[in-house]
Each structure stands twice: as C-alpha cells, then as structure tokens.
Amino acid sequence: MIQIRNLIHDYLRRDEEGNVEGSQRAVDHVDLDVHAGEFIAILGHNGSGKSTLAKHINALLYPTEGTVTVDGMDTTDDQYLWKIRQEAGMVFQNPDNQIIGQVVEEDVGFGPENMGVPTEEIWERVNESLRIVQIEHLRKKSPNRLSGGQKQRVSIAGVIAMHPKCIIMDEPTAMLDPSGRKEVIRAARALNAVEGITVILITHYMEEAIYADRVFVMDQGKIAMQGTPREVFSDVERMKKLRLDVPQVTLLADALRQKGLDLPAGILTADELADALGLKPQNKPRKTESTDQKDTI
Amino acid sequence: MKEITLGQYYQTDSVLHRLDPRVKLVGTLCYIISLFIVNSWPGYVAVGLFLAVMIVLSRVPFSYIVRGMKAIAFILAVTVIFNLFMTPGEPLVSIWKLTVTREGLSFAIKMAVRLVFLIIGSSLMTLTTTPTQLTDALENLMGPLKKLHVPVHEISMMMSIALRFIPILMEETDKIEKAQMARGADFESKSIIQRVKSMVPILVPLFISAFRRANDLAMAMEARCYHGGEGRTRMKPLVYERRDFIAYVILAVFFGLCIAMRLLNL
Numbered sequence: 001m002i003q004i005r006n007l008i009h010d011y012l013r014r015d016e017e018g019n020v021e022g023s024q025r026a027v028d029h030v031d032l033d034v035h036a037g038e039f040i041a042i043l044g045h046n047g048s049g050k051s052t053l054a055k056h057i058n059a060l061l062y063p064t065e066g067t068v069t070v071d072g073m074d075t076t077d078d079q080y081l082w083k084i085r086q087e088a089g090m091v092f093q094n095p096d097n098q099i100i101g102q103v104v105e106e107d108v109g110f111g112p113e114n115m116g117v118p119t120e121e122i123w124e125r126v127n128e129s130l131r132i133v134q135i136e137h138l139r140k141k142s143p144n145r146l147s148g149g150q151k152q153r154v155s156i157a158g159v160i161a162m163h164p165k166c167i168i169m170d171e172p173t174a175m176l177d178p179s180g181r182k183e184v185i186r187a188a189r190a191l192n193a194v195e196g197i198t199v200i201l202i203t204h205y206m207e208e209a210i211y212a213d214r215v216f217v218m219d220q221g222k223i224a225m226q227g228t229p230r231e232v233f234s235d236v237e238r239m240k241k242l243r244l245d246v247p248q249v250t251l252l253a254d255a256l257r258q259k260g261l262d263l264p265a266g267i268l269t270a271d272e273l274a275d276a277l278g279l280k281p282q283n284k285p286r287k288t289e290s291t292d293q294k295d296t297i
Numbered sequence: 298m299k300e301i302t303l304g305q306y307y308q309t310d311s312v313l314h315r316l317d318p319r320v321k322l323v324g325t326l327c328y329i330i331s332l333f334i335v336n337s338w339p340g341y342v343a344v345g346l347f348l349a350v351m352i353v354l355s356r357v358p359f360s361y362i363v364r365g366m367k368a369i370a371f372i373l374a375v376t377v378i379f380n381l382f383m384t385p386g387e388p389l390v391s392i393w394k395l396t397v398t399r400e401g402l403s404f405a406i407k408m409a410v411r412l413v414f415l416i417i418g419s420s421l422m423t424l425t426t427t428p429t430q431l432t433d434a435l436e437n438l439m440g441p442l443k444k445l446h447v448p449v450h451e452i453s454m455m456m457s458i459a460l461r462f463i464p465i466l467m468e469e470t471d472k473i474e475k476a477q478m479a480r481g482a483d484f485e486s487k488s489i490i491q492r493v494k495s496m497v498p499i500l501v502p503l504f505i506s507a508f509r510r511a512n513d514l515a516m517a518m519e520a521r522c523y524h525g526g527e528g529r530t531r532m533k534p535l536v537y538e539r540r541d542f543i544a545y546v547i548l549a550v551f552f553g554l555c556i557a558m559r560l561l562n563l
Contacts, residue, residue, distance in 0.1 A: 122530065
C-alpha cells in the first residue's frame with residue numbers, strides 16, 4: 001500500500017534574501033512499508049520527525065532524497081497528486097483548524113465537492129461517513145458548538161467521505177481530553193476493523209498504540225524501534241531512553257519481573273497482567289466481559 | 298462582544314428561510330435602492346408595510362430584531378441630532394445657539410426612518426440566510442464577472458472561511474485577554490491612549506495565532522483535494538423553485554410601485 005524507501009527530508013533555513021543558510025534533517029534514511037488493512041502506530045517524542053514523515057505520505061511535503069509511493073504512485077509525480085490525496089486522507093492535530101464548513105454535514109461534503117463527485121453521491125457519502133463515526137445526530141450543528149472529540153470525529157468523517165484506502169492521523173488526540181481521546185481512538189479502530197481502511201496513527205500516547213498491528217518508534221528522524229506493540233513495549237529500558245512512557249501496566253509488570261516474579265515480557269493490559277499473575281477465578285467473568293467490550297469498540 | 302445579534306442567523310422554518318438565497322440577495326438590494334427612491338411619507342409607509350410583511354413572514358421574533366438594533370443606536374442618535382440642528386430653514390424652537398428648523402425636523406425623521414428600515418431590512422436577510430448560502434448566492438450572482446478574470450470563487454471562499462473563524466478568533470481574543478489580565482495587564486484604564494496601548498499585547502499574539510491557523514487550514518484544505526473552483530461540484534446546488542419565481546414577481550411589482558410613486562411625486 002505505502003512504500004517509503006530511504007526517505008530523507010531536510011528543512012531549509014533561509015535568511016532574509018531567501019538564500020539557504022542551513023538545513024535541518026527532520027527525516028533521516030527511513031524505510032517503511034505499510035500493507036493494506038493494517039493498523040500502524042508511529043510513536044516518538046516532539047521533534048522526532050513523525051509528523052514530517054506523515055506529510056510525505058499525503059504529498060504535502062516532497063522527499064529531499066528517496067521515494068514515497070502510495071498504491072504504486074510516486075508522490076513526486078504531479079499527475080497523481082489529487083489521486084494520492086484522495087487515497088491517503090489525513091487528519092490533523094487541531095480540529096478547529098481543519099474544519100472548513102459552518103455546518104457539520106457541509107464540512108463532511110467538502111472533500112467530495114473538491115473531487116467533483118455528483119451531488120446525489122455526495123449526499124450518500126456524507127450520510128455514510130456520519131454513520132460510520134456515529135455523529136448523525138450532529139449533522140446540522142455548527143462545528144463551533146461541538147466538543148473536541150466530536151470535532152475530531154467530524155474531521156475523520158470528512159476524510160472518510162473521500163473514500164480513502166488509507167487514513168493518516170497526525171496526533172489526532174493531542175488536544176483532546178481523555179474522553180475525547182477515547183472517542184477518536186474508538187472511531188479509528190472501527191474504521192480499521194469494520195471498514196478495512198489502513199490506519200496510520202501518529203501519537204505520543206502509548207495507550208493508543210497497543211491496538212496497532214505494528215508500532216514504529218522514531219527518534220531524531222530515524223526509526224529507532226519497530227515490531228508488534230508487545231515486542232516494542234517489552235523493552236522498557238530502551239523506551240525510556242527514547243523519552244517515551246510505556247503503558248503503566250507494562251511498567252508495573254516490568255518492575256515486578258525485575259523483582260524476580262515470573263512474568264512474560266510485554267504485558268499491555270491490566271487483564272493480561274491479572275491473567276499472568278493467576279488472579280482469582282471469580283474475577284474471570286468480569287474480565288472476559290471487559291475484553292469483549294474492548295474488541296467491539 | 299458576544300452580545301452582537303445584529304444579523305446573526307436565526308434558525309427557524311419560514312418561507313423566507315426556504316427562499317433561494319439569490320432571491321433574497323437581489324431582493325435586499327432592490328429594497329435598499331427603493332428606500333432611496335421614495336421620498337415622501339406615503340412612500341415610506343409603503344416601504345414600511347413591505348418590511349412589516351417580510352418580518353411576519355420570516356417568523357423571526359420582532360424583539361430579537363430590535364435587540365440587534367441596540368448596536369447602531371449611537372450612530373442613529375448622532376445622525377438625527379446633526380440633521381436636526383444643522384439644516385437651515387424656518388425656525389421652530391430655539392435653545393441657546395441651536396435652532397431646530399421645520400426642514401431639519403422633517404429631514405431628521407426621514408433620515409432616521411430610512412436608516413432603521415435599511416438596517417432592519419438588510420439584517421433580515423442575514424437573519425434568514427446562513428452565511429454559506431449567502432456566499433454561494435454571491436458566487437453565483439457574480440458568476441459573469443469570471444469572464445473579466447475576477448476571482449469570484451476565491452472571494453466567496455475567503456468570505457465563508459472568514460465567517461467560520463470569527464467565533465474562533467473571538468474566543469481566542471478572550472483567552473489572550475484573560476491571560477494578560479492574569480499577569481497584571483490593565484484593560485480598565487480610563488484614558489483612551491492607555492487603552493489603545495493595552496490592545497497591543499492582545500493583537501500581537503492574536504495575529505500570530507491567526508497566521509498559524511491559516512497555515513494549518515491551507516494544509517488541511519489541500520489534503521482534502523482542494524484546488525480552487527475548477528471541477529468542483531456542489532453538495533447543495535442552488536436551484537430555483539416556483540416560490541422563488543413568485544418572489545421575483547412580487548419584488549418587481551414592489552420595485553415598480555416605488556419608482557411610480559417617485560415619478561408621480563406621491
């Protein structure tokens with residue numbers, strides 16, 4: 001679906017006359033493959049180059065060196081520009097700065113309008129998108145009156161209406177409160193599981209990355225770690241060095257293990273830890289229930 | 298600042314609300330012109346009647362409209378006072394050096410009526426039309442100007458984005474003001490110079506943030522395939538219906554009547 005080969009991106013610093021003064025390498029020799037239908041999480045602290053990387057997939061930035069191809073189309077090839085932007089939709093951090101419409105449904109229709117979709121089909125797409133992120137009841141509202149989580153779901157609906165194959169979310173939860181974050185992550189997971197859309201989630205909240213199929217950790221423009229969430233989070237020491245927090249449960253399990261408890265590495269949820277500790281069976285029914293819930297959200 | 302209700306869209310379901318925005322735009326224009334065409338008391342009564350019917354049809358509560366008028370009460374008062382005292386003619390009352398003349402009185406009242414009618418009439422349009430509809434109508438009506446290379450689509454897109462960001466920037470101004478107040482900034486000072494000076498620490502961050510937002514928005518629009526008006530389709534295209542044609546006919550009759558009154562010196 002997405003192939004990134006040896007990607008380098010330099011931000012140029014210019015003086016007042018526009019001459020190049022110097023450059024800063026934001027992305028440094030990155031190779032990344034994303035397959036259709038995957039849920040990918042990219043982690044990294046501020047300035048690690050994860051947003052720069054994401055903007056390449058949507059052809060908002062072009063590689064200084066290396067190539068990025070989306071569905072076989074090179075992002076530097078102008079003839080594919082709009083096709084790439086339609087196939088790889090993007091959700092940004094600040095919901096206020098990406099909603100154009102003054103009514104929710106009009107904003108969702110903005111993408112299809114730009115693509116030249118006929119009027120009746122726009123309505124079909126808008127209805128469908130609003131249903132997928134479960135905000136049909138808000139369709140006539142002004143975006144200014146919505147909560148952060150709702151606004152961000154409007155943004156997601158706006159991308160879905162373009163019928164993308166892949167959605168890149170650039171820290172969509174960074175400005176939201178915990179309940180808003182949950183809303184957005186739930187919507188992202190539903191998109192991936194139910195609609196089969198490839199999701200690339202960029203975040204610095206580890207709890208959001210545990211649902212991913214694969215996790216990439218970026219540091220100073222390079223990919224520092226990659227693997228399943230279990231593999232990546234089991235290396236607690238390394239994560240700390242990269243200035244990232246592992247989920248609290250993982251941290252606890254790791255601490256217990258170092259004290260000599262016989263626990264597997266890379267425990268991600270409270271339930272797993274409870275299981276590994278062999279907690280009382282009377283807790284079991286409740287536990288399975290909660291795991292079920294997690295699977296359905 | 299949030300008290301401004303003048304011309305803010307009022308959501309309800311009425312004939313005026315359902316009317317095509319182009320009709321309303323053309324109608325408002327005709328109405329304003331007719332206000333300046335008529336120049337006699339019967340004429341004002343006719344225009345007033347027309348306006349009254351429109352207000353009833355709009356289903357916007359009259360008190361809501363009047364509340365919006367508070368914002369312009371000051372301008373109105375100034376206009377009236379100047380006209381009252383500054384028009385030469387047959388003196389009616391004399392107070393100190395100021396003289397109220399018969400002509401002045403009649404002119405001041407006419408001016409006030411005109412202003413009030415003008416503002417109620419045009420705010421009625423924005424009360425019954427969403428900003429989006431309005432920009433759509435504007436883009437549509439200015440369509441012929443595209444041939445003269447006027448960037449019609451861009452202008453209307455700018456308008457609608459500006460309208461979308463007004464509440465966001467207002468909120469931001471409020472936030473910045475509170476942040477500066479928390480650090481001891483004085484916005485309550487009596488002297489105007491002091492107050493103007495105290496605006497600087499609000500405006501600078503506001504501008505910076507506005508530019509940052511503009512940058513983000515441009516990127517978000519591009520990411521959603523925005524590339525100007527070309528090849529763009531409409532989610533809510535403007536289509537004239539029967540009621541719109543009827544409205545045009547009524548408008549034409551009204552406008553003709555106003556011209557006739559002027560010509561016949563009624």
